Amino acid sequence: DLPSRNRPKWTSRVVTYRIISYTRDLPRVTVDHLVAKALNMWSKEIPLSFRRVVLGIPDIVIGFARGAHGDFYPFDGPGGTLAHAYEPGPGLGGDAHFDEDERWADGRGLGINFLAVATHELGHSLGLRHSSDPDSVMYPTYGARDSENFKLSPGDIREIQELYGKRSKS
Numbered sequence: 001d002l003p004s005r006n007r008p009k010w011t012s013r014v015v016t017y018r019i020i021s022y023t024r025d026l027p028r029v030t031v032d033h034l035v036a037k038a039l040n041m042w043s044k045e046i047p048l049s050f051r052r053v054v055l056g057i058p059d060i061v062i063g064f065a066r067g068a069h070g071d072f073y074p075f076d077g078p079g080g081t082l083a084h085a086y087e088p089g090p091g092l093g094g095d096a097h098f099d100e101d102e103r104w105a106d107g108r109g110l111g112i113n114f115l116a117v118a119t120h121e122l123g124h125s126l127g128l129r130h131s132s133d134p135d136s137v138m139y140p141t142y143g144a145r146d147s148e149n150f151k152l153s154p155g156d157i158r159e160i161q162e163l164y165g166k167r168s169k170s
């Protein structure tokens with residue numbers, strides 16, 4: 001894209017998040033853990049950290065919902081769109097919604113790999129757009145990945161560092 005195109009990003013060094021609803025398919029602690037893992041996959045590459053809050057208004061609201069759920073993008077039942085997230089900004093900005101009509105899995109059982117989808121969505125929450133590289137986490141369609149060694153592609157790392165800079169090793 002044109003470098004001058006204004007790409008929204010978080011300007012604070014610490015971004016807060018709150019998980020406000022869960023799925024019946026996974027234990028809450030598993031969702032908490034996989035969300036933290038997805039966030040850490042991105043934050044370890046950039047000078048930005050995430051803090052979970054359980055009360056109040058965070059930067060990023062994360063939740064599960066089905067059908068129409070209060071924004072302009074109702075979900076579509078099983079299959080189809082699995083989730084959506086908003087680019088950085090106030091209000092809905094940064095929020096990530098997961099379609100409760102999917103069968104969510106932790107990477108072992110059948111079902112949609114929640115870690116893979118959460119990493120994609122939180123990439124959007126950080127300001128990333130889609131990639132044409134099928135190995136990228138930001139590829140527009142879901143591909144079953146074994147979550148054992150699920151990781152960001154070199155392109156994903158390049159994109160997020162282009163937006164936020166590199167995390168200094170010090």
Ligand SMILES: CC(C)C[C@H](CS(C)(=N)=N)C(=O)N[C@H]1Cc2cn(c3ccccc23)CCCCCCNC1=O
Binds near residue numbers: 081084116
């Ligand atoms: C990349 C994801 C993690 C997030 C994206 C949504 S977003 C906004 N966050 N970029 C997503 O859900 N993409 C659809 C795209 C899609 C594929 N098909 C569709 C059929 C109908 C509607 C959408 C789709 C064909 C049939 C397969 C349906 C199941 C898989 N769905 C997808 O891959």
Ligand SMILES: [Zn+2]
Binds near residue numbers: 120124130139140
């Ligand atoms: Zn996407």
